[in-house]
Amino acid sequence: MTLRVLLLGDTHLGLPARYGADHSASFERALEPAFQGRVDIVVHGGDVFFRSRVKPGVVLRAFEPLKRIADAGVKVFVVPGNHERSAIPYPLLAAHPGIHVFDHPRTFAVRVRDMTVVIAGFPNDRDEICARFTDLVQQTRWNEPAADIRLLCMHQTIEGASVGSIGYTFRRAPDVIPGRAVPRGFAAVLSGHIHRHQVLTRDLQNRPLASRVFYAGSTERTSSAERFEAKGYLTMEIAPDANTGGRVEGWRFHELSAAAAIGATSAASLRALAE
Numbered sequence: 001m002t003l004r005v006l007l008l009g010d011t012h013l014g015l016p017a018r019y020g021a022d023h024s025a026s027f028e029r030a031l032e033p034a035f036q037g038r039v040d041i042v043v044h045g046g047d048v049f050f051r052s053r054v055k056p057g058v059v060l061r062a063f064e065p066l067k068r069i070a071d072a073g074v075k076v077f078v079v080p081g082n083h084e085r086s087a088i089p090y091p092l093l094a095a096h097p098g099i100h101v102f103d104h105p106r107t108f109a110v111r112v113r114d115m116t117v118v119i120a121g122f123p124n125d126r127d128e129i130c131a132r133f134t135d136l137v138q139q140t141r142w143n144e145p146a147a148d149i150r151l152l153c154m155h156q157t158i159e160g161a162s163v164g165s166i167g168y169t170f171r172r173a174p175d176v177i178p179g180r181a182v183p184r185g186f187a188a189v190l191s192g193h194i195h196r197h198q199v200l201t202r203d204l205q206n207r208p209l210a211s212r213v214f215y216a217g218s219t220e221r222t223s224s225a226e227r228f229e230a231k232g233y234l235t236m237e238i239a240p241d242a243n244t245g246g247r248v249e250g251w252r253f254h255e256l257s258a259a260a261a262i263g264a265t266s267a268a269s270l271r272a273l274a275e
Contacts, residue, residue, distance in 0.1 A: 001240070002249055003112055003149050006033050008233040009045030009192030010218035012083065013062045014054040023050075024061070026219040026256050030233040033254075034069045039235060040112045042066070042074055045192025045216060046081030046124055046155030052089055059093045070098025075110050078102070079121055081155040081192055086123035102153060105139035109147065115240050118145050120186075121153035124193070128174040129156055133181050143185060148240035150185055155192040158182065158213050160200050164225040171204060179203025184210040187238045187246030191215055195222060196229050197253050212248065219256060232256040 008030045012023055033039050048062055070076050076099045080086050088094050088101055100108045105122035120142035125132060133156075142150065159179040162169045170176045180203060182189060189211050197217035202208055216234040221227060236251040 001113065001115070002237040003041065003115060003117060003240070003246070004039040005151075005190075005236040005238060006031070006039040006042045006233060007045060007190050007214060007216045007236065008042075008219055009079075009155070009216050010047045010081070010195055010222070011044070011062075012047055012050040012218065012220070012222055014049045014051065014058040023220045026231065027062075028065055029256055030219050030254075031065055031069065033235060034074050035065075035072075037072065037074075039074060041110075041117070041119075042069060042076045043119075043151075043153055043190050044076070044078045045153065045190060046079040047083040047192055047218075048078065048081070049084055049089065051083055052085040052087070054089055056090050056093060059088070059090045063094045063096070063099070066099055067096045070096050074098075075112070075117075076100065077108065077119055077121070077153060079153050079155045079192060080123040082124045082126060084124075086125070105136050107140045107142050107145065109145040115148040116146060117149045117151070118142065118147035119151045119153060124155040126175065129177055130172075130174050130181075133177045134183075137183055146242070147245070148242050149187055149238055149246035151238075151246075152183070152186045152189045152211070153191070154189070157193055158189075158191070158200055160202070160204050161194045161196075161198065161213075161215065163194060163196055165228060169204075179205075179207065179209050182209045182211050182213065185245045186211040187241075187244075188236070188248055189213040195226055197232065197234070199251075211245075214251070216253075230255045 120140035
C-alpha cells in the first residue's frame with residue numbers, strides 16, 4: 001500500500017490573452033490524474049497566480065477544478081508563493097473543507113485509506129529564509145501528530161537548485177536554504193518556486209540531503225530563459241514508515257510541453273536525475 005501524490009506548481013494563472021489561456025490549459029491537464037482518481041493527494045507548490053492582485057473571477061476559476069477534485073475525496077494542499085505575496089487572494093473564494101492552505105506555518109493530519117498522512121508547510125518566506133528556515137519548520141509542529149507518512153511543503157530555493165538556459169546554480173545566500181538544514185523525518189520535501197523540474201539529493205559539498213527535495217517545475221514557460229525546458233508535473237508513490245516518515249518508492253515526471261530543441265535529450269536528462 002502506497003500514498004499516491006501529484007505535485008505541481010508555479011501555474012501563474014491570471015495572465016492576459018493567449019498566455020493566460022495556455023497557462024490555464026496546462027493547469028487543468030496537470031490535474032488529469034486527480035480527476036481520474038489515480039492519486040490520493042494533490043500538492044500545489046505555490047504561485048497559483050501570477051501576482052497577488054487578480055480579479056475575483058480568476059480565483060474562482062482557478063479553484064473550481066481543485067474543488068471538484070476535493071469533492072471526489074482527493075485531499076488538496078496549497079502553498080502560497082511569492083507571486084501571491086505569501087497569501088491566496090480572496091481566500092474565502094478558495095475555501096473548501098477538502099482544500100488545505102498553508103496560510104501560516106502549520107501541519108495537517110489526514111487519513112488516506114489505512115494510513116495517517118501528516119503534511120507540514122508554510123507560505124513563501126522572503127525574509128532571510130537561510131536564517132529562519134529551521135524555526136519555520138519547527139513552528140509547523142510537524143512531529144506532534146503520529147504519522148505513517150510525513151511530507152514537508154514549501155515554496156523556496158534550496159542550495160543546489162539550478163535555473164535558466166545556462167544552468168545557474170543557487171549557492172549560499174540569505175534567500176537560499178542550505179542543504180544541511182533540510183530536516184530528517186520526512187519522506188520528501190515538495191517545493192515550488194524553481195521553474196525547472198529537478199530532484200535534489202545532495203548539497204554542493206556532495207553530502208546526502210536528509211530528505212530528498214522534489215521540484216515539479218512550472219507547468220508552462222514564463223520567460224525566454226525557460227525556452228528549452230520541459231514543463232509538466234510529478235506523480236509519486238510513497239510507502240508508509242512510522243519510524244522514518246515514509247519512503248519514496250517511485251516517481252515520474254509527466255511532460256506537458258517541450259521545446260523542439262530538447263528532442264531526445266529530455267528522457268536522458270530525467271533518467272540522470274533519478275540515478
